[in-house]
Amino acid sequence: MTKQLRIAVVGAGYWGPNLARNFSNSPDWELMAICDLDKSRAERLAQQVGGVRVVTDLAELLASDDIDAIAVATPARTHHGIALAALAAGKHVMVEKPLADTGERGRTMVDTAVAEGLVLMADHTYCYTPAVLKIRELVQEGALGDILFIDSVRINLGLIQPDVDVFWDLAPHDLSIIDFVLPGGLKPTTVSAHGADPLGAGKSCVGYLVLPLANGAMAHVHVNWLSPTKIRQMVIGGTKRTLVWDDLNPQQRLSVYDRGVDLGLQALDGVERNAATVSYRLGDTWSPALPEREALGGMAAEFAASIREKRSPRTDGAAGLRVLSVLEAASRSLEGGGSAAAVSSGAELVGELR
Amino acid sequence: MTKQLRIAVVGAGYWGPNLARNFSNSPDWELMAICDLDKSRAERLAQQVGGVRVVTDLAELLASDDIDAIAVATPARTHHGIALAALAAGKHVMVEKPLADTGERGRTMVDTAVAEGLVLMADHTYCYTPAVLKIRELVQEGALGDILFIDSVRINLGLIQPDVDVFWDLAPHDLSIIDFVLPGGLKPTTVSAHGADPLGAGKSCVGYLVLPLANGAMAHVHVNWLSPTKIRQMVIGGTKRTLVWDDLNPQQRLSVYDRGVDLGLQALDGVERNAATVSYRLGDTWSPALPEREALGGMAAEFAASIREKRSPRTDGAAGLRVLSVLEAASRSLEGGGSAAAVSSGAELVGELR
């Protein structure tokens, strides 16, 4: 068997324990240390995963020769500093979503990783669930045909976050998934965002995102902290088939409908395109079996594989940057009363590096 | 028993037969005639409802002394002409949605009816379903508290209409319901509309509407002709409770959740409003029993009652005009790439007449 890579987890708060447990169980990785400014918190976590080393000083951690990579689960505003220091120290880096607190900083992180020849990976956990892997496969092999629309709903009675609004809290999931399944990634030219703060919380608690896609298609995301019912559903409509992902229905998470509207292509005197020949397909529905696999295990394996094979991981820094650019544009749109805001072209430039 | 009012149905196409059958069965009404330019179509319908008189000339119909009112189920662009002629002839008028093809014409219809002292009613059928009547009751008695958000979804594999887009086809239902249940009616200052035409049908087949409501609340409507699954669901979130209406679940159409987020009102040094004290309620759910009653029967009764009592019907011309103003603004927003479009103030002026 290949020699294990060695990793440390930076940040022992909410998400860090999941990363630590997961790297600890991975055949590809040896978990070496937990790093947190709060020593007792780091010690508690270190004990839970078999008594690994505890470090409170990042510089000390990065100076260690026995560490190949770090996984960062600290607040977004610290990602940039930690990642740059780690890259400078020759460590590969995985960063919790969002990649950074600004697109510019995210851009620097991506550029630096490329320059150093190190892997920068975005922790887009959902992308490694069996359902999303299957969706990506179906979309990319053309089973749905051309994409017509994507409608994603992620609503719940959720914690009102002290530092971010509902867009930055929940939409990274939807955006990273859409980025992952679309053949070229998520590259809208503009974003329109509409948010409501009816409780006076000082930030949007209900939010809607509109993203024009290629060829007249559109993606729409609904995120909501105030819904008494929990819905996590994404519909991807295509010219051939339409897919519905209902993540809260374990008995039938994915349904592929062979239903749709067909428009004839011949014009009628060149005037009304398509209007003459509308027809409907009402075919079978198919629900593929999905393996029971934990997403974090797949993500750890992909991080290791990308390092060994010296390639970009499936959810690389550029993917994180594309998501970040959309979130930034959404915030600008929100300030502008919902008018379409241009998405920074940085995303496209980075995309070309792939 | 009160003497029956006498009505004629104008238009024997798709919706006319429903109106005819319904007025024919109503204890309040005597159905006198069917009027349609297509004589054989009118005759077929007349026979189905017991052999009433057939008229092909509107002027002839309106000249009849034995008719108190007409119900109009013709294309939207003809509503204005028919209604004005009928009002001039002293007949009360009910008009299928939308009220007219432009807000200005709708406004004239409303003004004329007021001037003539006649009833002009909008055929907002959904408002007379037991579910919507119950929602209105709950909202207006304060059971939900202040409204925080309204999210309405009406999607289906639907017929692509030759003359209208998905907004004008489906959203009148959502808008008329929201208008009906909100205490002051639907009076957003602006509307943002986002539509997609990914099939090249020449009009939006997928659409989203954003309507800012009072006090920072927001209504959102999703209409879609391309969805393989049928959803008709409206969520109304309030400070006290949240209501979910799932119209396709006959076993539990309405659910009232005693769940929500409470923000404390005391400011923390005046800096972060509400941030200090967030709490959650996770109370019981309650699903009120609903009578089995056909909506059209209730609408016919309300039309008769409003005429007899010389008052505005629950869904009067002004309600129809408010819905129409939103649709017009939505079309303008769509042309403007989704930027917020002002809703004509005509709606408010008319609202004051109530």
Place this chain on the structure above:
Amino acid sequence: MTKQLRIAVVGAGYWGPNLARNFSNSPDWELMAICDLDKSRAERLAQQVGGVRVVTDLAELLASDDIDAIAVATPARTHHGIALAALAAGKHVMVEKPLADTGERGRTMVDTAVAEGLVLMADHTYCYTPAVLKIRELVQEGALGDILFIDSVRINLGLIQPDVDVFWDLAPHDLSIIDFVLPGGLKPTTVSAHGADPLGAGKSCVGYLVLPLANGAMAHVHVNWLSPTKIRQMVIGGTKRTLVWDDLNPQQRLSVYDRGVDLGLQALDGVERNAATVSYRLGDTWSPALPEREALGGMAAEFAASIREKRSPRTDGAAGLRVLSVLEAASRSLEGGGSAAAVSSGAELVGELR
């Protein structure tokens, strides 16, 4: 086009109007008359279907030369007399379920029809729904493999019938469907019935039927008038696949699961058969598209076709007799405290005539 067959409907109560409307609309049939002892009831129905002849005397009806067949929708105890008279008069007969009030009488009806060379058809309406036709096709082409178990649930808050218990009221549906889809029809050797009358209604309001099938398989039927929730679901488990029919889910009535348990067939020292090698399949789920077709139309077509082709209809008198024999045995089992009661062999004898 073939000349239409001519039919009269006998019985204008609850079910008769459905039959009358349906034969009236069928291209295969001309509806000639409505026959009921209650003249005004017959007249009301006759008018609704276009003003056909009204007869109150059965003998007079049967003496008519212009009638080829009758459809009987009268109480079960009258089926025997009416059918024998009609067969004697040379008329083909369709009878509402159950075929008769006793197996012996049903047997005579079947024998007489055979002797006279006339069609006797059981009105097993459910068998002509698109869902059941598809289930029959799947079972009979072997898509499910060998049948392992059938579990049928038909519960609701239902009317407590004055004359019959819940078994005779509801179970004919389940039994006729099982009879229809199983390759050889429903021929259990015994039936066990368990009923409860917790309200003191004088008859079972909750009931369970157990029917041993070939090769160790078992069918089970749950019928219930006291359930606040409505369920109409049948599961048919097979060695290859398992089918679930949820009749109240119009969006996915049929689901075929490629899941199951496989037992290896090699014995372990001849001692524990199959125990050594258990494995599980967790394959895809498939939901076939079903056409929107009314069941009664298909039944009328089949009645006409069987007469023209001088063959047994798909749901012939023998099928009705098999269902009746199970119901009779169920009543005996109920009297015997739930002990297994033998099912009359008459059913098998008749079955051989097919």
Place this chain on the structure above:
Amino acid sequence: MTKQLRIAVVGAGYWGPNLARNFSNSPDWELMAICDLDKSRAERLAQQVGGVRVVTDLAELLASDDIDAIAVATPARTHHGIALAALAAGKHVMVEKPLADTGERGRTMVDTAVAEGLVLMADHTYCYTPAVLKIRELVQEGALGDILFIDSVRINLGLIQPDVDVFWDLAPHDLSIIDFVLPGGLKPTTVSAHGADPLGAGKSCVGYLVLPLANGAMAHVHVNWLSPTKIRQMVIGGTKRTLVWDDLNPQQRLSVYDRGVDLGLQALDGVERNAATVSYRLGDTWSPALPEREALGGMAAEFAASIREKRSPRTDGAAGLRVLSVLEAASRSLEGGGSAAAVSSGAELVGELR
């Protein structure tokens, strides 16, 4: 705070780890040791719960002075020997379901515990879930009125157990729950069991139990290892209200329907009891909020409380014996082809001790 009680877990196989983890986390208990014949298995478990003592010899364990109670998670056939030895050593005992492998042995265990003045508790875990605790409360406070019927379904694609059939594997859950919620516990005079072994596994893989309850009511249990869909649902119908427990619907586990059938009580000439006046209630539905609490924690607390308060626990040995008696009678009924088998009166005798 009260001094903690000290417990050892006997059996480190499938269920033992759950018990160990749970007692280890309980404020009422100190987990002292893990006992298993397989030393390495015991050591693995001991390490996971903080490094407690490992014992392979039961006698050695029971000789320890520092142990107040044991929790037994070994195969059913060993329960009797272990429990008697523990009771003889003065230890309180909790036993995994079923209580024992025969009713006689279970009876001895119960009698011995009573004689020794020690607590014998049945590990009926489901009874300590928030849903079942709420059901018990509702039934016992009379919210449902008199019980009319209970219908329980527990089906799944399940492991075919090597040593027990589907009744002994799954039905203890349903039976212990019914025993828990009914005011006097589960005391049917007879049981009828119907099982199918269509795969030739040598035991029933599909099973149905019929249990007559007081006043003409009936309980029915459907257990099934071969169902591709997972259902865990119990309906409890009462004269006032009906409760539906859908354990796989976390958003609405319990629904209480204010619907039902009312029969007037006045006889009609003494002939047809109740027949004259049937009426229906179609009232509201109510879904009580349930706390998120782990069942095993509640069970550990109850075990401790019963020891401290020198009283029977809520799920005492007598409850375990009642469930065991029904299972034994079910096996006898199965051998007798489904005929009703008498339930051993031992259950009632023991019940009187409560």
